[in-house]
Amino acid sequence: MCRHDSAFSDAVAGLNTLELCAEGNTLVHRLHPLVKMAVTTIYVAVVISFGRYEIAALLPYFFYPAILIPLSETPGKILLRRLLPALPFSLFGGLSNVFFDHTPMILLEGFVISGGVVSFISIMIKTVLSVSAILLLVSTTDMAVLSRQLAAMGVPGVLVLQLTLTYRYLAVLVDETGTMFSSYMLRSPETRGVRMRDMGTFIGVLLLRSIGRAERVYDAMKCRGFNGVYPASSTCRPTASDLLCLFIVCGIIILPRCLL
């Protein structure tokens, strides 16, 4: 196996690392999925509810990942690695504020810091906090459990099915890409990845294979009685201690928002 092929395999193996953490058995893992989903939703809603110039008010919210990472035994390095790809979107979005918003906000040692810079920092902090919270949810709750919980909560079955299938077939698509990539590299050992002149064919074939796979999956679903409606299964109810935990954590999250 050549160096690039190996790098690709490592990258593929790394994709699942965070999801594998969901198989843990810490206090956070044992919490009812409804509690974790509700807390995550409220946390994200509260974080993004702050105004664009309110940086100081956001700082206390770093307590959530800071406490949850050691408590759930989620490796911080893996979390950071999965967090990084989300940052460029906010980075480019926030940068436009720097160029367009020149309102003087802070005077620091004779330097005027504009509102654009402040809102840029605020956007980046909100992204880091929100994405971390969602990644922590994924790293402590199995996707199958999350799907079942969403369905039980009344989220439309078709959306839950889309989520489940997307999650399931991301892995299959990555496998398919890996197989094609290996096959390509083994027959062109001098190249450093897929050449641009072959890229169109490579992506085209991958698309055709994906369509073929999608048709076969749909056939398998039809053969097992699928008629477009995904029937939800019932899930166990949260216990009194789960609910107590929900109220306490939500209170801690909401309180600073009311005070600041």
Next chain:
Amino acid sequence: MLERGERVALIGANGAGKSTLLRAIMGLLPITAGEIEVDGITLSKRTASEVRKRVGIVFQNPDDQLFMASVRDDVAFGPRNMGLSDEEVDCRVDSALERLGAIRLKERISDRLSVGEKRVVGVASILSMSPGTILLDEPSSSLDPRSRRTLIEMLGSLPQAILVATHDLDMAKRLCPRTIVLRQGTLCAEGATDEIISDEGALEQYGL
């Protein structure tokens, strides 16, 4: 004609129409000539869903068969679509997995199973619907010898009628007393598996 509880092998060269026939029986392909009847129900677009309650198919590629996030959800998919209660669905999931000695896989993530395990879960996903007939498309492909032996023993212990499309003549011999040979979409021989497989001249003629 497939009798209740009978096990029949469907053999033929590549492109002979084995998979096409299985897909046609499931109502996945339009039938241009002849008709397919299951338990007195003639297959049509209208009756396809009824036929699918009586006949289950295990596809060649287990990744096509298993599309849910976990084994439990995959095996429960069919019974849930049948409108069964949660208790009945759970009971069927446990029963199907226990029947195949795969209950330990229940909470596993489908994507992380070996090919042999995926194949067993694929069969469980059909068994949970309690069909009278099971169709299998190349069930022994990509399996190591031990997984293959286990699969043959497991299929041999099922009470359902089984139609296996396969290139694996040894599997056909061990599992199915009767064999049908297809060539270019038409039935060209039918009889006892031992007789058909021992006739090397005929097999050569059928492209096997």
